[in-house]
Amino acid sequence: MQRKSFGTMQCPIARSLERVGEWWSILILRDAFHGLTRFDQFQKSLDIAPNMLTRRLNALVESGLLERRLYSEHPPRHDYVLTERGRDFSPILLALLAWGNKHFAPEGPSVVLLDRETGAEAQPMMIDKLSGKPLATSRFRTAPGPAADARTRARLEAGRATPKTASRAPG
Amino acid sequence: MQRKSFGTMQCPIARSLERVGEWWSILILRDAFHGLTRFDQFQKSLDIAPNMLTRRLNALVESGLLERRLYSEHPPRHDYVLTERGRDFSPILLALLAWGNKHFAPEGPSVVLLDRETGAEAQPMMIDKLSGKPLATSRFRTAPGPAADARTRARLEAGRATPKTASRAPG
DNA sequence: ATCTATCACTTGCATTATAATAGTCGCAAG
DNA sequence: CTTGCGACTATTATAATGCAAGTGATAGAT
Numbered sequence: 350m351q352r353k354s355f356g357t358m359q360c361p362i363a364r365s366l367e368r369v370g371e372w373w374s375i376l377i378l379r380d381a382f383h384g385l386t387r388f389d390q391f392q393k394s395l396d397i398a399p400n401m402l403t404r405r406l407n408a409l410v411e412s413g414l415l416e417r418r419l420y421s422e423h424p425p426r427h428d429y430v431l432t433e434r435g436r437d438f439s440p441i442l443l444a445l446l447a448w449g450n451k452h453f454a455p456e457g458p459s460v461v462l463l464d465r466e467t468g469a470e471a472q473p474m475m476i477d478k479l480s481g482k483p484l485a486t487s488r489f490r491t492a493p494g495p496a497a498d499a500r501t502r503a504r505l506e507a508g509r510a511t512p513k514t515a516s517r518a519p520g
Numbered sequence: 521m522q523r524k525s526f527g528t529m530q531c532p533i534a535r536s537l538e539r540v541g542e543w544w545s546i547l548i549l550r551d552a553f554h555g556l557t558r559f560d561q562f563q564k565s566l567d568i569a570p571n572m573l574t575r576r577l578n579a580l581v582e583s584g585l586l587e588r589r590l591y592s593e594h595p596p597r598h599d600y601v602l603t604e605r606g607r608d609f610s611p612i613l614l615a616l617l618a619w620g621n622k623h624f625a626p627e628g629p630s631v632v633l634l635d636r637e638t639g640a641e642a643q644p645m646m647i648d649k650l651s652g653k654p655l656a657t658s659r660f661r662t663a664p665g666p667a668a669d670a671r672t673r674a675r676l677e678a679g680r681a682t683p684k685t686a687s688r689a690p691g
Numbered sequence: 692a693t694c695t696a697t698c699a700c701t702t703g704c705a706t707t708a709t710a711a712t713a714g715t716c717g718c719a720a721g
Numbered sequence: 722c723t724t725g726c727g728a729c730t731a732t733t734a735t736a737a738t739g740c741a742a743g744t745g746a747t748a749g750a751t
Contacts, residue, residue, distance in 0.1 A: 695750080698746090702741100702742085707737085708735100712732090720725085
């Protein structure tokens, strides 16, 4: 059964999910951030079936998150390299990492972020670049943007009618 | 075919994905942040089949992201309310929103974050709480944490051997 | 020339999930 | 009693997933 497409939804979150495609894609991107570029590297790291990996890599190239770079002509061989769009996926991965460390690591964190300058373990936080304030507070709310259609407006306004649990953004 | 479980992986990102479960779950969480709590509200907003919604809601309750609150005894009826763990999912949604707005909104943003105090549109950014520095820079790197096993160490060290595209965290 | 190893897939197939849709159930209200 | 509402449940056809074997295009060794 074909998965329902989110691509026709206006919501930016839904569009993001549509383009990422699938869970494996996220782990592939994680590994790409680690510098992995080759098919066999991804396969070893992920312990994924080759047909799945092929499909996901192709989809990520199609979505503009990875690009192929020829590293051998005979036979033709490609490195899979992050595009700018792919690199901009970084905050999502960081957020998942932080959330996972907080909630799903009873044995303690297995992966940490280190500050190269101080050696300290970083604590990720999402802020508003303009005000410097944390975003996960009631100071911020989601609202229809300039391109919002009627459905999006209705959705966001309906949420405003019951602010009890919707006191803090997001989307 | 049953999806391969990420739950046995040590990576915090993989664990996060396992617990979230599926794309629909993310949109459900989005709507929960908007204050939606009832089955029919989610169904209308998401245009999702009832059996899918039931499954996802049950899974989110099972994963500890939502909890059921009885609002009617006869018949038994529940609101689905975000738990603390569910609320802590906020940065991931915000990051997806920002990324979607930047890369997949040629017609402009349909959803924005507004600063209630200034009325300005917020710009999400991931920082280190300790230093205040943006995380998506080469200042930060991922490293094995105290609970890292050999496989995790190998994965993270292998990435360090090719810093060319892994100059910026994450994962 | 042949053989071997490596890498990047491709193919076939069985199992499971997905989505659409109709139906069911437990009420309260009329 | 009937009707309507909300929250599911059940059925079914289609598509996706993962396992595992196989294929093809080389380069290098013999």
